[in-house]
Amino acid sequence: MKKKIPLKEKIFQVINGLIFAALGLTMLLPFINLLAKSFSSESSVLAGRVGLWPIGFQTGTYRYVLTEPQFIRSLFNSILVTICGTIIAMILTCMVAYPLSRGWLKGRKIFILIFVFVMLFNGGMVPTYLLINSLHMLNTYWALILPPAFSVYNMILLKNFFEELPESVEESARLDGAGNMDILFRIVLPMSLPAIATIGLFYAVGFWNNYMGGVMYITDPKFKPLQQYLYELVTETQRLQEDLITGELNLDRDAINTVPDAIRAATIMLSSIPIMLVYPFLQKYFVKGLVVGSVKG
């Protein structure tokens, strides 16, 4: 039976739809503008003439960025750190979340408290920096991989998800003589794929987007991740604009350091493409995974 939709409802749907379309556009337009800039000639970008379509179309910016050795190096670093970091983080997180999700484990509450406490209190930036320094991790990939490799928040999400799994399957497996590890690998993990995909995505995005690690621990260009490369482009541009205004512009120095806007636009585009490509496919998973993990009271 098909219900007839009243006119009032139709009008509401159209208006509501249009408002969200407008909101959606505010999310997309900045990226479209950037895309247009990245394909435009530098003079039209500087004149502020580029809107949503390239003016003075060229692809030289992309050729420039893709042959810029530091960009390639940083891209490689980011890919390496993201892959290694996500694998280590997922292994650690599953290893902790599984025991803590079993209600019968003695001392479970105390262990949970030990983990949760680090969410509430931290030593701060300076002691952490000194630690990384003592471990001889400054200017190594480890400084980018290890500190963010375990998130208590993600562990709790995964633990909550594990707790929701039906107990009957596990019980019958135990009767068949299955141990903890059999249950983890044959039952818990396969049944938790949406949650694992979600948390894996969170970690991967976190590693990919992490620029603070680079800014704090990396000074050697060999190890700089892509986001740090971008960060340095931004701060350099900011400093330059300030100098322009305060009149301290030093042409000798700044002519060398200036990065043209169109090239900056191309750099930003290239460094966000991986995320834009991966994320719509994973959306279905992460909504499901996050919802189950977080709604629990």
Next chain:
Amino acid sequence: MHFTRKKRSLNTNKSLSMYALLVPGLIFIFIFNYLPMYGTLIAFKDYNIFAGNNPIDAIFKSEWVGVKYWKQLWSESMFRQAFRNTLTISIMKIVIGFPIPILLALFINEIRSVLYKRTIQTVLYLPHFMSWAVIGSLLLSILGTTGPVNTVLRTLGLNNVAFFMDANVFPWVLVISALWKEAGWNTIVYLAAIAGVSPDLYEAATVDGATRIQRMRYVTLPSIASTIMMLLILRLGNLMAAGFDQVLVMYNPTVYSTGDIIDTYVYRIGLGQLNFSLGTAVGLFNSVINLILVTTSNLFSRKAFGRSIW
């Protein structure tokens, strides 16, 4: 007797492998989380990085100075300014950024077409997945003197706005851009809560002749009220987090007066000027306030709503 003993030993075996699984995680947080907590001792010492064989050893060998750096802290006008800015920016972010996702979720929920709904959600979540380094450079390009926003302002006959250099405007740039980036993403929890509302309630309300606004006001909102309150309390607990990675990319010396927050201040004096003890003292101050706020708000949430994050 025999039977129970056997059962107990089985149980210990059963637990043993579980504890083994916990070991790497425990070692990890001991090194990367608990050791730095111990390192906060240097907030009460005259830390000299060369006093020992390595920076950690130097913590032990540095001299105690009691509250010297805590006194110095409050005499630093930059610190007081950063403290004030942290609170201001954070409160602005809560007042503006907290209610909007609720409103968005209510209206997203009213979209009938499943495909359209999912498309809108995908688009609204997108900026959440971009780093602040990307968004910062994007904003610099959009809001710069030659960017489209100022071009539009000029064609309207208005003056250019120096979004990144006008100290009065800068906090708003922070607040609005954070809203833009996270508002869509923050609807997820509310949408999940709304999805859990029984359809019978809506049907009953419709039968009783409730309009859409009435259904939202009297059915949807009350059903997600506890979620809203819990998230609000937890958000208030994070008052000291004004957005470190956002500010660090976007600020510059011309807007320190309104844009410098505690975290960026610690970064500059601690890692920039290598004033380790003072930087640690500021960081510790921040962490302690944070601890008090988070535990209080969580306790409150548990008492009031029976829900908490741990």
